[in-house]
Amino acid sequence: MRARVLVRPKAGILDPQGQAVERALPALGFDGVRNVHVGRMIELDVDDPERLPEMCERLLTNPLIEDWEIEDVVPPAHPHHPVEGASR
Amino acid sequence: MKFGVIRFPGSCDDIDGLQAAARVADAVLLWHADHDLQGVDAVIVPGGFSYGDYLRAGAIARFAPVMAEVEEFAHEGGLVLGICNGFQVLCEAGLLPGALLPNVSLKFVFRQVELEVARSGGPFTGSCDVGERLSIPVKHTTGRYYAPDDQLDRLEACGQVLLRYAPGHNPNGSLRDIAGVCNERGNVFGLMPHPEHAVDPLGGSTDGLRIFESMRAHVEQHVLA
Numbered sequence: 001m002r003a004r005v006l007v008r009p010k011a012g013i014l015d016p017q018g019q020a021v022e023r024a025l026p027a028l029g030f031d032g033v034r035n036v037h038v039g040r041m042i043e044l045d046v047d048d049p050e051r052l053p054e055m056c057e058r059l060l061t062n063p064l065i066e067d068w069e070i071e072d073v074v075p076p077a078h079p080h081h082p083v084e085g086a087s088r
Numbered sequence: 089m090k091f092g093v094i095r096f097p098g099s100c101d102d103i104d105g106l107q108a109a110a111r112v113a114d115a116v117l118l119w120h121a122d123h124d125l126q127g128v129d130a131v132i133v134p135g136g137f138s139y140g141d142y143l144r145a146g147a148i149a150r151f152a153p154v155m156a157e158v159e160e161f162a163h164e165g166g167l168v169l170g171i172c173n174g175f176q177v178l179c180e181a182g183l184l185p186g187a188l189l190p191n192v193s194l195k196f197v198f199r200q201v202e203l204e205v206a207r208s209g210g211p212f213t214g215s216c217d218v219g220e221r222l223s224i225p226v227k228h229t230t231g232r233y234y235a236p237d238d239q240l241d242r243l244e245a246c247g248q249v250l251l252r253y254a255p256g257h258n259p260n261g262s263l264r265d266i267a268g269v270c271n272e273r274g275n276v277f278g279l280m281p282h283p284e285h286a287v288d289p290l291g292g293s294t295d296g297l298r299i300f301e302s303m304r305a306h307v308e309q310h311v312l313a
Contacts, residue, residue: 013234014261016192059151062144062180065187065234 001049002073007061008039039066043073089113089307091300092128094158094174096120096149101135101171101284108284112300120152129307130167131158133174135227135282145188145230146176155181167211167303168276172228175268175278184271184278185243186235191228192261198227200292202254203267203281207247211306212270212277215298222251222295224281226259231280233262233269240264246272251279 009015015037022036042060046052049070056068091109095102095117102117109115109132116126120138125131138149149155155177162168162183170178178184191197202223205216216222235243240263243249251268258265260280268279283296 013189014192014232016190016194016261020194059143059147062147062187064236065189 002045003052004071004073005042005056005060006069008067009037010065010067013065089304090128091115091130091132092118092125093132093134094118094154096138098138098140099134099136104284105132105134108287109300111287112304118154120154123153123157125157125161129311130303133170133177135172138173146180149177150181162276165275170278171282172280175280178278183276185239186233188230189232189234190230191232196229197259200225201257201259203251204254206249206252210274212299212302213250214302214306223293224283224286224296226281228280231260233266243269
């Protein structure tokens with residue numbers, strides 16, 4: 001199974017990276033943006049998806065500072081990146 | 089009395105740690121891939137970027153073969169000192185409470201800071217007085233100490249906060265100005281500042297020696313006596 005683990009900074013922990021992005025967007029004219037948080041995404045093929053929570057708890061995240069969420073990934077019908085020269 | 093300094097791929101303060109420890113006792117390098125602590129009386133987990141700090145600082149290094157021995161050594165009451173990246177490794181390994189987050193400034197900081205001794209009498213600050221100031225450099229990007237509020241209350245109540253940044257010297261946004269904490273038993277200690285870089289008058293301060301001297305005195309009085 002192709003899985004996707006989304007990692008977020010825990011709510012309530014100061015997130016200076018999110019704040020920096022939140023301040024930068026209005027500087028480019030993108031107003032009305034709030035609550036920006038920057039996390040990580042880990043994609044992996046696993047034989048036994050049942051073991052994913054344990055992987056998250058023991059290595060992929062630090063549960064003291066991060067929340068995680070597992071998503072199934074269905075292989076896309078079309079490739080992510082069109083072949084060079086292909087019609088769009 | 090013999091110190092052992094672990095060398096991981098990506099360690100960069102292992103030699104400074106070795107030379108600092110060698111000023112007060114014998115000191116040897118320990119290899120990350122060996123299941124062998126060579127009979128040392130105290131272990132130093134040094135600064136650097138162990139295993140490239142991939143994923144999170146210290147996250148991969150905690151699974152190094154030698155760390156199994158370090159954990160056993162710590163559980164038997166052996167002294168373990170984690171400096172900077174070593175502090176991150178010990179937190180990831182669960183040998184110390186809390187975690188280190190990116191500096192609030194998101195910038196690498198490298199400067200001399202003033203520390204205040206918050207607790208004396210233990211193996212790591214035994215030769216210091218409470219309230220005494222130590223001048224020791226920091227150099228890191230991920231040094232903001234974090235633990236949930238109730239855990240911070242417990243750490244303070246149990247006297248596990250050994251060093252704080254003096255007022256105005258907190259370089260990274262660490263909660264409650266915490267610069268160094270020990271475990272409940274008091275035999276594992278981690279700090280972001282680098283005592284091994286403050287051991288020679290040429291460097292401007294020899295205050296870092298106090299940590300190594302305290303460890304030697306503790307081992308000589310309690311372990312080798």
